[in-house]
Amino acid sequence: xxxxxxxxxxxxxxxxxxxxxxxxxxxxxxxxxxxxxxxxxxxxxxxxxxxxxxxxxxxxxxxxxxxxxxxxxxxxxxxxxxxxxxxxxxxxxxxxxxxxxxxxxxxxxxxxxxxxxxxxxxxxxxxxxxxxxxxxxxxxxxxxxxxxxxxxxxxxxxxxxxxxxxxxxxxxxxxxxxxxxxxxxxxxxxxxxxxxxxxxxxxxxxxxxxxxxxxxxxxxxxxxxxxxxxxxxxxxxxxxxxxxxxxxxxxxxxxxxxxxxxxxxxxxxxxxxxxxxxxxxxxxxxxxx
Ligand code: BEZ
Ligand code: FE
Numbered sequence: 001x002x003x004x005x006x007x008x009x010x011x012x013x014x015x016x017x018x019x020x021x022x023x024x025x026x027x028x029x030x031x032x033x034x035x036x037x038x039x040x041x042x043x044x045x046x047x048x049x050x051x052x053x054x055x056x057x058x059x060x061x062x063x064x065x066x067x068x069x070x071x072x073x074x075x076x077x078x079x080x081x082x083x084x085x086x087x088x089x090x091x092x093x094x095x096x097x098x099x100x101x102x103x104x105x106x107x108x109x110x111x112x113x114x115x116x117x118x119x120x121x122x123x124x125x126x127x128x129x130x131x132x133x134x135x136x137x138x139x140x141x142x143x144x145x146x147x148x149x150x151x152x153x154x155x156x157x158x159x160x161x162x163x164x165x166x167x168x169x170x171x172x173x174x175x176x177x178x179x180x181x182x183x184x185x186x187x188x189x190x191x192x193x194x195x196x197x198x199x200x201x202x203x204x205x206x207x208x209x210x211x212x213x214x215x216x217x218x219x220x221x222x223x224x225x226x227x228x229x230x231x232x233x234x235x236x237x238x239x240x241x242x243x244x245x246x247x248x249x250x251x252x253x254x255x256x257x258x259x260x261x262x263x264x265x266x267x268x269x270x271x272x273x274x275x276x277x278x279x280x281x282x283x284x285x286x287x288x289x
Contacts, residue, residue: 012038057201064200068162070104074202077101077248078211095139096287100250102232103220105160106152109173115272117187118151118174121167127156127189129273130259132235134282135182136223143182144286147225150175151186153218158194178225187271190259190278191217193242206247213247216240218255221284228286235282257282 005014015034021027046054064071076082082101090099112118119127136147152173154160161171172191176184195213198206206213218234236243236256243251259278262268268275 061201071200080249083249096285098252098254100234107162109175111175115185118172119189120171123155129277130188130190131271132280133185136178137285144225145180147178149184150222152220153191154194156189156192158192193217196247214242215246216242223284231286
């Protein structure tokens with residue numbers, strides 16, 4: 001006796017046979033989407049109530065998105081999918097700086113002169129002064145002049161300006177250019193570890209999974225130079241307690257750097273920061289296009 005086409009075993013073939021997409025890549029993606037989704041459902045065997053609860057979760061995830069909040073990216077981040085896509089797309093580039101998630105807190109920033117302080121208002125007074133220096137280089141060590149570094153970070157208690165009405169706008173973010181020797185430097189404060197937003201469905205998911213929401217302290221960098229691939233990455237603060245358990249799996253060992261405490265007032269004066277201060281030195285190596 002032949003099975004009905006809509007039986008458990010025949011449905012996947014029925015659905016995939018109807019996909020008639022001219023673009024071969026789209027055909028592959030749509031076919032695999034159906035196959036993997038059906039395999040997941042066959043494996044989990046959800047009750048109807050469980051399936052509607054999943055649909056409700058995705059509906060609420062969508063409703064939580066607006067021009068300032070992207071709950072679907074956050075979902076991809078905490079499920080490790082963002083870092084899986086990152087790993088697949090940067091497999092062979094061993095000689096260049098490693099990439100990590102961009103996250104949802106990038107925003108337009110001012111272009112600053114070398115050495116300017118991106119900390120403003122209360123944060124500048126309260127935070128621990130930090131000098132960040134380095135170079136932007138090609139894979140063969142050539143300094144890249146006029147590269148731009150778009151930098152953003154949380155404050156000393158773990159909030160970005162876009163999350164916190166008490167911070168001046170464009171606090172702790174800025175764009176710097178490298179000089180003729182490929183060098184950049186700027187002043188800031190030491191960032192703090194912080195939780196990813198937990199007031200939406202992703203927070204519920206983390207809670208239901210028994211996971212914390214913390215990210216280890218870091219500074220974001222989006223580095224661009226003509227003729228080279230954009231680099232989206234972070235520098236993480238060495239010694240942070242969450243380096244081994246980042247909620248979005250974004251830590252790579254090569255991106256963990258010492259924030260060296262310096263208590264010499266003469267050096268603080270040289271860098272135009274209060275004493276003591278933290279000193280960070282790191283070169284970024286971009287892949288050729
Ligand atoms: C961030 O580092 O800004 C971030 C990354 C992923 C999810 C939430 C925040
Ligand atoms: Fe961040």
